[in-house]
Amino acid sequence: xKTVLITGAGSGFGKGAAIELAxxxxxxxxxxxxxxxxxxxxxxxxxxxxxxxDVTDAADIAQVADIDPDVLVNNAGLGVMGPLASVPLDRxxxxxxxxxxxxxxxxxxxxxxxxxxxxxxxxxxxxxAGVVVGPMTAPYAMTKHAVEAFTQALRAELAPYxxxxxxxxxxxYATGFNDDMVNGIAQFIEPGDGPAAEAESLVRARVLSNQLxxxxxxxxxxxxxxxxxxxxxxxxxxxxxxxxxx
Numbered sequence: 001x002k003t004v005l006i007t008g009a010g011s012g013f014g015k016g017a018a019i020e021l022a023x024x025x026x027x028x029x030x031x032x033x034x035x036x037x038x039x040x041x042x043x044x045x046x047x048x049x050x051x052x053x054d055v056t057d058a059a060d061i062a063q064v065a066d067i068d069p070d071v072l073v074n075n076a077g078l079g080v081m082g083p084l085a086s087v088p089l090d091r092x093x094x095x096x097x098x099x100x101x102x103x104x105x106x107x108x109x110x111x112x113x114x115x116x117x118x119x120x121x122x123x124x125x126x127x128x129a130g131v132v133v134g135p136m137t138a139p140y141a142m143t144k145h146a147v148e149a150f151t152q153a154l155r156a157e158l159a160p161y162x163x164x165x166x167x168x169x170x171x172x173y174a175t176g177f178n179d180d181m182v183n184g185i186a187q188f189i190e191p192g193d194g195p196a197a198e199a200e201s202l203v204r205a206r207v208l209s210n211q212l213x214x215x216x217x218x219x220x221x222x223x224x225x226x227x228x229x230x231x232x233x234x235x236x237x238x239x240x241x242x243x244x245x246x
Contacts, residue, residue, distance in 0.1 A: 004225055005029045005069035007055050007106060008076030009048075010037035012175035013125060016218025017073060021225060022047045029067050033076065055102030064109035070117075071225050072110045074103040075125045079181030080139040081203065082188030083196050092139050099143035104150060114163045122158075123224050124151045124167040128235070131169065132244050135199040136185055155232055166230035168220060171240050174211035182207050212237060 004021050008014040009030035018030040022045070030045075031053035032038045042050040053060045055076045064072075078098040080091050107122055114120025129137055130144035147167065155165035172178060182204050189196045217236055224230055235241040 001026055002070040002225060003027045003029065003067065004071045004073060005031065005064065005067055005110070006073040006075055007031050007053065007102075008033070009050075010034075010041055012075075012177055013170070013173070013214055013217045013221065014073070014075040015041065016214055017075070017221040017225075018048055019045060020218050020222040024222060024226070026225070029069065031076075055106055056097050058105075061105050061109050064106065065113065068113045069110055070114075070119070071121045071123065072106060073123045073125070073221060073225070074106055075221075076102055077125065077177070079177055080184065081136050081181050082139060082185045083136065083199075084138050086188045086190065087139050092142075095139055095143045096146070099140075100146045100150070103147065107154065111158065111163065114158075115161045118162040120163045121225070121230070122154065122163070122165045123221060123230075124165070125221075126151065126167045126169045126233075128169055128171045128240065128244065130167075134203070136196075136203045140181060152232060164230055166224060166232060166234070168217065168224065168234045168236065169241075170217045170236045172207055172209075172211045173214040173217055173236075175214045178207050178211065 004026050006014050006018050009018045010032035018028045022028045028048050029051060030041060030048040031051045032041060033054050035052045038050045038052040053063060076098055078095050080095045103124060124147055126147045127144045129141040130148045133141040151165055151167040158165055185200045189200060220234060220236055
């Protein structure tokens with residue numbers, strides 16, 4: 001049995017992985033951004049240890065040392081898409097605060113305990129957007145490109161201490177996250193901006209058509225928690241890496 005700390009477990013991949021890992025007999029500390037999310041998750045899933053933990057809040061992050069996880073799953077995410085010319089900088093900064101700096105802060109909080117034990121694992125949830133980018137996707141993709149660099153460097157740095165670092169790169173899965181992100185593009189497009197509206201339509205068709213069952217990602221995260229060794233990256237669905245030239 002491992003103690004697994006998962007961020008962003010109020011919904012989507014994080015929630016699915018938390019439930020799956022608890023079913024496999026692990027102690028799961030499922031964290032959520034808000035108290036309301038934590039209360040709802042705890043009521044529905046008493047098998048989980050649920051905490052309110054906002055990855056941008058230093059006081060919340062301080063709880064990690066007491067939890068002393070064997071495995072940290074950095075899943076919390078914020079999605080923003082839109083034209084780079086008009087997405088407000090504060091919205092882009094918010095994406096970086098959650099997707100990048102929040103991930104770094106959580107990792108820094110967990111690493112001392114893992115080093116002391118001479119073992120541990122950090123699993124970062126990246127995205128296909130971490131390796132490909134197109135019109136309208138950059139505000140989100142830039143954060144996930146940063147996750148790629150962070151993961152690969154941290155994996156090399158922590159290997160001598162017995163701590164493993166890996167990442168997972170999901171494609172389009174039906175958690176609702178993609179829908180919210182794509183539906184938010186329109187607010188950043190000026191009325192009458194035909195090229196931007198056309199680009200939004202293309203992104204909508206590409207991202208929201210034929211979304212997949214998120215249970216595949218949740219199960220893969222659980223498998224990575226239990227694996228003896230991990231690759232540096234896992235692309236999902238299987239084979240999608242060939243389509244993007246990886």
